[in-house]
Amino acid sequence: xxxxxxxxxxxxxxxxxxxxxxxxxxxxxxxxxxxxxxxxxxxxxxxxxxxxxxxxxxxxxxxxxxxxxxxxxxxxxxxxxxxxxxxxxxxxxxxxxxxxxxxxxxxxxxxxxxxxxxxxxxxxxxxxxxxxxxxxxxxxxxxxxxxxxxxxxxxxxxxxxxxxxxxxxxxxxxxxxxxxxxxxxxxxxxxxxxxxxxxxxxxxxxxxxxxxxxxxxxxxxxxxxxxxxxxxxxxxxxxxxxxxxxxxxxxxxxxxxxxxxxxxxxxxxxxxxxxxxxxxxxxxxxxxxxxxxxxxxxxxxxxxxxxxxxxxxxxxxxxxxxxxxxxxxxxxxxxxxxxxxxxxxxxxxxxxxxxxxxxxxxxxxxxxxxxxxxxxxxxxxxxxxxxxxxxxxxxxxxxxxxxxxxxxxxxxxxxxxxxxxxxxxxxxxxxxxxxxxxxxxxxxxxxxxxxxxxxxxxxxxxxxxxxxxxxxxxxxxxxxxxxxxxxxxxxxxxxxxxxxxxxxxxxxxxxxxxxxxxxxx
Ligand SMILES: Nc1nc2c(c(=O)[nH]1)N[C@H]1C(S)=C(S)[C@@H](COP(=O)(O)O)O[C@H]1N2
Ligand SMILES: [Mo]
Numbered sequence: 152x153x154x155x156x157x158x159x160x161x162x163x164x165x166x167x168x169x170x171x172x173x174x175x176x177x178x179x180x181x182x183x184x185x186x187x188x189x190x191x192x193x194x195x196x197x198x199x200x201x202x203x204x205x206x207x208x209x210x211x212x213x214x215x216x217x218x219x220x221x222x223x224x225x226x227x228x229x230x231x232x233x234x235x236x237x238x239x240x241x242x243x244x245x246x247x248x249x250x251x252x253x254x255x256x257x258x259x260x261x262x263x264x265x266x267x268x269x270x271x272x273x274x275x276x277x278x279x280x281x282x283x284x285x286x287x288x289x290x291x292x293x294x295x296x297x298x299x300x301x302x303x304x305x306x307x308x309x310x311x312x313x314x315x316x317x318x319x320x321x322x323x324x325x326x327x328x329x330x331x332x333x334x335x336x337x338x339x340x341x342x343x344x345x346x347x348x349x350x351x352x353x354x355x356x357x358x359x360x361x362x363x364x365x366x367x368x369x370x371x372x373x374x375x376x377x378x379x380x381x382x383x384x385x386x387x388x389x390x391x392x393x394x395x396x397x398x399x400x401x402x403x404x405x406x407x408x409x410x411x412x413x414x415x416x417x418x419x420x421x422x423x424x425x426x427x428x429x430x431x432x433x434x435x436x437x438x439x440x441x442x443x444x445x446x447x448x449x450x451x452x453x454x455x456x457x458x459x460x461x462x463x464x465x466x467x468x469x470x471x472x473x474x475x476x477x478x479x480x481x482x483x484x485x486x487x488x489x490x491x492x493x494x495x496x497x498x499x500x501x502x503x504x505x506x507x508x509x510x511x512x513x514x515x516x517x518x519x520x521x522x523x524x525x526x527x528x529x530x531x532x533x534x535x536x537x538x539x540x541x542x543x544x545x546x547x548x549x550x551x552x553x554x555x556x557x558x559x560x561x562x563x564x565x566x567x568x569x570x571x572x573x574x575x576x577x578x579x580x581x582x583x584x585x586x587x588x589x590x591x592x593x594x595x596x597x598x599x600x601x602x603x604x605x606x607x608x609x610x611x612x613x614x615x616x617x618x619x620x621x622x623x624x625x626x627x628x629x630x631x632x633x634x635x636x637x638x639x640x641x642x643x644x645x646x647x648x649x650x651x652x653x654x655x656x657x658x659x660x661x662x663x664x665x666x667x668x669x670x671x672x
Pocket of ligand 2: 401447448449450531532533
């Protein structure tokens with residue numbers, strides 16, 4: 152038989168658990184010190200590859216929400232279990248203070264074990280407070296197991312504390328407790344999840360470039376690209392440059408690592424002639440370039456939105472790489488980021504890469520790898536490691552994070568011409584303007600062809616000016632008379648004269664192929 156007291160204890164414990172998690176959040180915000188972070192990390196690491204892949208395909212970014220919800224629930228459960236222990240101690244000793252102390256010290260140790268002592272009180276104080284405020288000594292004759300010691304002290308207060316619903320209407324009381332428990336839990340989870348989602352879309356990117364004089368030239372480069380953009384009717388379609396806040400984002404973890412420039416360093420390890428560590432000041436002292444580099448994620452639909460371009464400020468990797476004298480037999484390297492991400496690909500590809508600390512004339516924002524990320528021209532997004540910390544030269548090839556989960560996304564991008572919703576605009580003369588971006592990595596885009604009759608006849612679209620950058624998308628534009636509705640097909644031809652592959656495939660394992668087709672008008 153489950154008694155009202157037990158329901159009340161379970162409810163209190165859950166509320167204390169939720170209060171602990173919420174308290175931690177208030178103190179730390181959505182940072183790596185939040186108690187949910189290591190739990191989330193564990194869940195991310197434990198989720199089997201096929202599930203991750205399926206979740207990405209079917210849910211997209213909602214997969215993150217599921218991880219977050221699971222991590223919040225587990226954290227609430229852990230702190231709740233500690234609080235429950237505190238409540239049992241209070242019941243056995245009949246002393247509120249003993250329960251509060253046990254719940255407080257227990258949650259403090261738990262929080263410290265999860266994310267360290269600083270900030271651990273943020274979880275402990277609210278959890279203990281809920282135990283202290285909510286606990287009521289059981290009244291005589293109502294023990295759960297019949298063997299618990301009877302309450303002798305404080306019984307007068309205890310009966311005064313007893314909720315009236317508990318004694319007058321046990322059935323309704325139990326339901327009420329259950330409802331409240333669920334309500335509080337759902338409310339807390341919902342609140343934190345909503346805050347998290349809100350926060351994740353804010354990526355910063357408003358700090359000036361570090362050591363601005365040495366990083367000079369980014370603004371001029373940006374202006375150059377903006378001038379080269381096609382003029383299109385749509386206000387929502389990006390030009391040649393994606394604004395920082397709208398640049399797509401892919402992270403394996405729900406928490407961005409927070410690494411300051413002063414803390415940052417990159418170490419070359421493994422099969423080298425000599426290991427080497429480079430710090431931030433040393434890095435930005437190297438020859439500076441402002442490169443337009445386009446990124447595209449392998450893990451999405453053919454016409455998906457994860458394709459963006461920015462002007463990145465940084466320095467080429469090749470001289471650094473040569474200075475450590477790579478000697479591994481596979482001629483391959485494993486790159487690692489502070490979030491636990493890793494990816495492996497050939498040293499020759501890495502040598503073409505770029506180490507960036509600036510994005511669109513600003514300091515690299517947290518969400519895009521602050522303070523330093525890798526940019527690999529012409530290869531799928533996953534090779535562009537953020538929060539870079541280590542480059543290990545290997546003897547034998549090894550799988551990266553996504554390769555372990557069934558992807559083959561470390562190679563060169565395939566060719567694509569996109570036609571997003573924001574690129575379709577009705578003109579005042581009744582025609583429809585189609586505009587979009589096409590990308591073929593370092594092969595470049597030679598032309599984009601548009602068909603408005605389902606693929607029978609093709610017309611060349613207008614293209615933005617070719618730019619000297621080795622790895623940049625081009626914009627295209629084409630206006631036509633819809634005449635009631637047309638099946639539009641778009642395809643690109645790369646700089647080597649190769650037509651975009653017609654046969655459609657899904658994104659797993661190495662990127663979606665096919666031509667974008669849409670009914671317009
Ligand atoms: N450290 C780290 N680097 C990473 C990732 C990550 O999760 N962690 N995601 C990769 C993937 S899959 C892509 S598509 C790009 C996305 O870069 P962005 O978030 O700056 O757009 O970063 C890559 N680099
Ligand atoms: Mo990606």
